[in-house]
Amino acid sequence: MAKNDARRGELGDHAVAVLAREGARGLTHRAIDRAAEVPTGTTSNYFPDREAIIAAILERIGIRLAPSNSEEAGIGEAGRAGFASYMNALVGRLTSDRDAAIALFELRLEATRRPAVHDALAHWARSGLDADVAFHRQQGLPGDREHVVLFHYAITGLILDQLTVPIDPATEVSTTIARLVDGLLPER
Incomplete structure (x- = not known):
């Protein structure tokens, strides 16, 4: 799993935006990659599964709010x-x-x-x-x-x-x- 904390936070923020815009069904690694304008597969390097994405979203929401x-x-x-x-x-x-x-x-x-x-x-x-x-x-x-x-x-x-x-x-x-x-x- 990748260790760049700044990139991880940015991807988490993009995951928040994807979830808000597309709903739970639209929340995919690829959708986050597209929103963040990063190469396909980048998000999965930071968040290997959906549970990790959800954890990142909760972390970012906690920080933002x-x-x-x-x-x-x-x-x-x-x-x-x-x-x-x-x-x-x-x-x-x-x-x-x-x-x-x-x-x-x-x-x-x-x-x-x-x-x-x-x-x-x-x-x-x-x-x-x-x-x-x-x-x-x-x-x-x-x-x-x-x-x-x-x-x-x-x-x-x-x-x-x-x-x-x-x-x-x-x-x-x-x-x-x-x-x-x-x-x-x-x-x-």
Whole structure:
């Protein structure tokens, strides 16, 4: 297996784009080679099988959708307003990297058909949830693990809505998030 980490990352990013654009059926070594404009067979040198491609996609999505230090530092306050600010930044991040967000939805759908994808995605998602809960506690944000889980459910639906066909395009995302925060978080 090839060791060029920069090339590996580039191919992983192209795999994300192929998955977002073509769906799981279109995700092949050749499709990634074409998207990356590299010689046929290059992708298979880095990712010998589909499981390795999926692992690379999850790694790249995690990197691309991770919060920046300034975003985490920008919470400013520990109450509902700080939580709403962070949720707005999260939704902005997810909707601005459409390929990564759509690829993640594609993987969720593929997980219903392929146990290997299910297992890889479940591990990745649950590790991410644990990190989110730890961050939530570290920042002193209101609520507990159950509230973070509820926000994951709500934000996942909101992102899907924003990336596809918004059911209420007249309502600002920040307004929706403010309503979610008011409805889901306990009073302090």
